[in-house]
Amino acid sequence: MLDGKKTLFSGMQATGNLTLGNYLGALKNWVTISDEYNCFYSVVDMHSITVRQDPAVLRKRARTLLTLYIAAGLDPVKNCIYYQSHVSAHAELAWILNCFTYMGELNRMTQFKDKAAKHADNINAGLFTYPVLMAADILLYQADLVPVGIDQMQHLEITRDIAQRFNSTYGDVFTLPEAYIGKVGAKIMSLQEPSKKMSKSDENPNGSIYLMDDKDTIMRKCRRAVTDSAGIIRYTDEQPGLKNLIDIYCACTGKTPDETMKEFDGKGYGEFKPAVGEAVAAILMPLQEEQARLTADKAYIDGIIKENAEKAAYYANKTLRKVQRKIGFPDRIRN
Ligand code: TRP
Numbered sequence: 001m002l003d004g005k006k007t008l009f010s011g012m013q014a015t016g017n018l019t020l021g022n023y024l025g026a027l028k029n030w031v032t033i034s035d036e037y038n039c040f041y042s043v044v045d046m047h048s049i050t051v052r053q054d055p056a057v058l059r060k061r062a063r064t065l066l067t068l069y070i071a072a073g074l075d076p077v078k079n080c081i082y083y084q085s086h087v088s089a090h091a092e093l094a095w096i097l098n099c100f101t102y103m104g105e106l107n108r109m110t111q112f113k114d115k116a117a118k119h120a121d122n123i124n125a126g127l128f129t130y131p132v133l134m135a136a137d138i139l140l141y142q143a144d145l146v147p148v149g150i151d152q153m154q155h156l157e158i159t160r161d162i163a164q165r166f167n168s169t170y171g172d173v174f175t176l177p178e179a180y181i182g183k184v185g186a187k188i189m190s191l192q193e194p195s196k197k198m199s200k201s202d203e204n205p206n207g208s209i210y211l212m213d214d215k216d217t218i219m220r221k222c223r224r225a226v227t228d229s230a231g232i233i234r235y236t237d238e239q240p241g242l243k244n245l246i247d248i249y250c251a252c253t254g255k256t257p258d259e260t261m262k263e264f265d266g267k268g269y270g271e272f273k274p275a276v277g278e279a280v281a282a283i284l285m286p287l288q289e290e291q292a293r294l295t296a297d298k299a300y301i302d303g304i305i306k307e308n309a310e311k312a313a314y315y316a317n318k319t320l321r322k323v324q325r326k327i328g329f330p331d332r333i334r335n
Contacts, residue, residue, distance in 0.1 A: 009143035011042035016200030021188035086309035089316035093136035135159035222277035
């Protein structure tokens with residue numbers, strides 16, 4: 001892009017209620033890195049319909065998520081924050097890339113296998129080609145970097161494979177994206193089953209702290225978090241539940257595990273757990289207030305939605321037009 005900064009693209013689905021894991025693992029880092037790059041942060045509502053959605057709920061959650069990006073500190077002037085469905089180039093490029101993607105490649109995607117097993121009554125073609133739409137998202141903006149968790153790494157790899165295949169036939173059309181591996185990207189686990197990632201689709205609501213949980217709920221979930229019988233504050237894989245609480249505490253306070261162990265030396269879980277709850281609340285309460293304030297300002301959010309969709313479409317269409325020309329679609333007639 002113009003100012004020499006690298007371009008970064010990421011997206012989140014508006015399905016389920018966002019958790020502390022989504023915030024500490026992704027959103028918070030997006031804010032930290034947003035000054036360094038030209039960032040596109042999409043609410044990927046087109047991906048969401050690969051699973052059946054209630055229209056009113058999807059619409060509401062998409063808006064909540066977009067507002068949350070801003071409430072979390074992403075400047076909507078410097079960062080392009082937009083709905084994927086508002087930029088039709090995503091669908092158009094996805095179709096073209098479908099024709100450059102092999103069934104065999106898609107068959108290997110572990111997320112497809114997992115989701116197909118989970119939604120056995122609705123194994124639709126969109127679920128199968130989900131990674132191709134994701135490739136279109138990334139490649140449209142010529143993104144250099146994509147911050148993704150480990151669960152999306154396979155999708156990033158297929159994106160690179162598709163881009164490389166296209167480039168080898170048509171010349172350098174697409175930038176090959178790389179994973180952005182955050183320095184501090186906290187991986188937050190379930191409070192009830194610390195071997196599992198904290199997830200917005202977890203059936204047990206006590207396993208996750210939701211970004212919109214009130215303080216009492218946060219405190220209760222932290223108090224009830226699964227730990228062990230050792231009873232001492234140590235940062236070790238042998239105490240996975242406690243280790244996760246220490247990770248949460250550190251991510252919320254900026255302290256290190258060593259500092260935390262010193263701080264709670266000689267103290268038990270009865271003291272540590274409420275301290276974790278307080279630290280989480282100290283992060284989430286202001287976030288909720290800002291979210292409420294922004295939500296009330298409908299005209300402001302509407303303005304951002306409109307302007308950023310136009311900005312995203314400008315960059316996306318540039319790439320799309322180039323692709324269309326390369327593959328031999330007839331030129332548009334302009335007078
Ligand atoms: N599939 C991603 C997820 O569920 C969301 C996503 C869609 C995405 N398009 C993207 C992430 C492009 C990074 C880049 O987490």
